[in-house]
Amino acid sequence: MRKWGLIFFLLTLFISASGQQRYTISGYVGDAASGEKLIGANIYDEHTAAGAVTNVYGFYSITLPQGEVGLVFSYVGYGRKKVSFFLRRDTVMNVNLEQSLEIGAVTVTASEMRRIEHETQMSMTDIPIRQIQALPSLLGETDLLKTVQLLPGVQSGSEGQSGFYVRGGSPDQNLILLDGVPVYNASHLFGFYSIFNTEAISDVKLIKGGFPARYGGRLSSVLDIRMKDGNQHEYHGDVTVGLISAKATVEGPLVKDKTSFIVSGRRTYADFIARPFIKKGFRESGSDGNAGYYFYDVNAKVTHTLDDKNKLFFSVYNGNDKFRVWERYRYDEYDEYDDTRLRWGNTIAAARWNHIWSGKLFSNTTATYSHYNLGTHVAFNTRDMAKDSLLEDMKLVYSSGIRDYAVNMDFDYIPDPAHYVRFGGRYILHYFNPGNFDMGFLAEDGVSHVDTTLGQKKLQAQEFSFYGEDDWRITDNLKVNAGLHFSSFITDGKAYTSLQPRLSVRYLLPGEVALKASYATMRQYVQLLAFSSIGLPTDLWLPTTRRVKPQDSWQVAVGAAHTFGGLVEVSIEGYYKEMNRVIAYKEGAGMMQFDDWQDRVTQGRGQAYGAELFVQKKKGKWTGWIGYTLAWSWRRFADLNFGKKFPYTYDRRHDISVVCVYEINDRIHLSGTWVYGTGNVFTLPTSVYYGFYPAGGYDMETEVQYFAERNNYRMKPYHRLDLGVDFIRKKKHYTRKFSLGAYNVYSRKNPFFMNIDTWYHNTDQGPEMIKVLVQYSLFPIIPYFSLNFSF
């Protein structure tokens, strides 16, 4: 560990000190129409061939020698902008780029573009938000996480679920950040939709390995999602009506060019449609009642520019899923009432301050709040109407969740074009509620009312982290990103610490082919306790404790990357990852158990390795990608499978995704995705036998379901084709988009789950019982349409 510290210390101290006078040009790069900051825009000096890239706030800094400069600003989908002048002092230059109107136009030269082979970072993918919005989707609901599932190295879980598995990791090993704030439950509707409304998002980036030191806290991936800031120049709106939901977005300036806002909301309305029919159903069965389910989410953000050096951001997300069923039934003199409600959701808030200390030093200070909560309320009572008294009265309230308060400071220091230094720290105060019950009931004597509270102990924890990293261009061909991430977690009177070295290296071969390698160690202090077979909002986020130790991982990856013809990015990577102390339920542990959760879990090891191919085209009439993953993923627990290694539930040998958007012209866009994946594994008894045992003078005989090892059965492969078409009509004051398509076009019966069922056949001798292995599928072909107006 010490040698890593020394290396990093030297790296961060190394600032090239040229004898020639040098000056810094810095500022923001944004969209000319909206003022929205552009993340990852490229800045290139024609004279020195030096370059820079904007950070997640659109800020850039480039230090050049005194003299003539020719700065070219460029960004995918935008026209280039060139600024030439004589550099004689530090200069602040904010630049806005115009969106390119010509479809497929390549307006920048190869050297001016930000290319995959130029970056040190590997195992990273960014998806243009426009592409996400163009893809066909389940019931027409554009879904960011389901698009992420189409990337190589990322696997979907069960059919339709928005949870994702990266390089053999579990869903809780993905750090999902919304404007830098961790999101704990990223799904609506029991996992079928993600909580992210794509209308409010400006940028999405997924990192699967070679993690820069600024990220920490999860083992397998970082999904960094950035919200739009809102249009600074004029008001705009967007309304979409789909099969299951409607959404609207409004953005504009509160103070022109100074303060902007964006508000985006979405709500499903199946409950409105279904309610009268459900009510009628209850009436026909002789009772009053109703049932309904909906989800909603709201994103809001205000951005205020105090001056050239200071910016403030306030953002809020709130989303909830709500389900309720109630019934009132009267018979004789009795009145029976039962009511069941289930609610879960996230609330996230962030206040952010961007400050430019100098042209070379940029800081971001953030205070955040993140809360995930699940609540269940079950009530039942019976009233004797003649006596006007309660005969039975029972209520059960269950709640669980996690609440975080966090503060972090991040600095970007760009001393010269050869170095990009980042450092900072974070403090998080966690509150965990692993599940609490409030129960009330009427005692037998009909008088006393007893309340009792059962459940798990609430826990508090503190997490600190500090990091430093330098993206260092050692020579024109060799670039290194080296860093250290230190973290500490204090809980239950116990402190855990970890020092995590990170290293990424890129070497550029002749012909602009980049060879890349990376090494990263990660540590995770919070984990999701989830059942292996299903994903439910009842899955619990829990901390490391004295008994349950933190999870660790290390990963190495090697690969090559090249951009063909300036348009088609190709990367191939191999990786090997080991995970220690991953968590799993013990055998026989059940969801309906109320003992200490620590007694129900076990910790073991995980191992994942594989190779990934990614071919992506982001510009032109044809855009999209082809991804292929060859992967293995294993688990080994002392308490499971008798200590032997077994395949992880989402061990999938082959994963292929083909994603395509074809813009025929301004008015018609076609899109399609095809996915193929080796079937998931699960535990299925292959035979039965009779076992017996002597016990206490009695002898027990029992049928034993035998399986040779855990996850011994592999389901059939999964594949699916989705197609969509957008018809776009531009009017004087608005643009109308009508989207039509279908999910699972050839209605493949993909396995969702399998079970041994007992069926009965009528025979001449009476009903005969047979056992059958049944594969259940969820979605046949599902057509969709949606109508969108933007103004």
Next chain:
Amino acid sequence: MLLVLLPLLVSCEDFFRSYVTVPPPPYEKRLVVNLYIDDTDTVLWASVSRNAGSLETVKWEELVVNDARVLLLDSRGDVVCELDTLGGGGDTLYPGMPSVNYGAVLPQPFAGNGETFTLQVTQQEFGMATARQTMPARPQIGVPRLKENAGKDMQGDEYNRVSFTLHDPPGEENYYLIHLYMTDGEQGYLSGIPLSSSDPLYAEDYGYALLLEDKTFDGEDFPARVDFYSWNMPYMEDGTDSLPAMLLEVKAITRDFYLYARSLRKAEEMGDMGFFVEPVQVYNNIEGGLGIFSLSAVTREAVEKE
């Protein structure tokens, strides 16, 4: 084109059916052997059968294997005894257990503490199934003492407690099975008493007994405490004032039997809860087959009332 294609696709038979039946997974037909031997046994009995496919609905009688050769060998490979087939069931040797279909009568108690024995079962169709076990040393325990109405549980029910000291040998993994029997003092055992314990050291209750491993008290004198309820005792009539005479039995068992008993019990408890519990894998130690071969050494002590 999509609009034209959709009705065509939808018209296909079973297009929207959400389930399909799938052929059962292949499985290997194997011998299933259950043989438990206490060092005090003078009669050995075993069950020999075969497994069936997970979708087969076969009765026990159809699984019984009566034409196997069941041998017990010592560490030198010499035959200690051969268990003979009892035909359709072990009614003569083991009443009420039709699954017992092999047995042998020994001239003297099995004993064999510290010795290793091999079970060898051969049958023409299924080949050979073997297992090897070493007879543990007899457990050393102190005098067990009974305290009636020792306390109340969370439900307010009074329980009785038997306490004794278990002298655990150091430096080795040891596993125990604890039984408590009612006895009339003359006819020997009458009946087992269901035991329980709130101490997490005891693994799942196994039938009427408790399982214990020495991981946390290796080499120490472990103060063992087992509880039982008067109302849960067999043959206890209403109004019985005093508890009958009792016998504590502590068995030193092998690791294999401990794993088998724990997993079998857990699998039974979980039953058919499907998606709501994690699957339980039942341990077996029969190479080339399924089931369990177990050797255990028994210590029994009369329980003294406090």
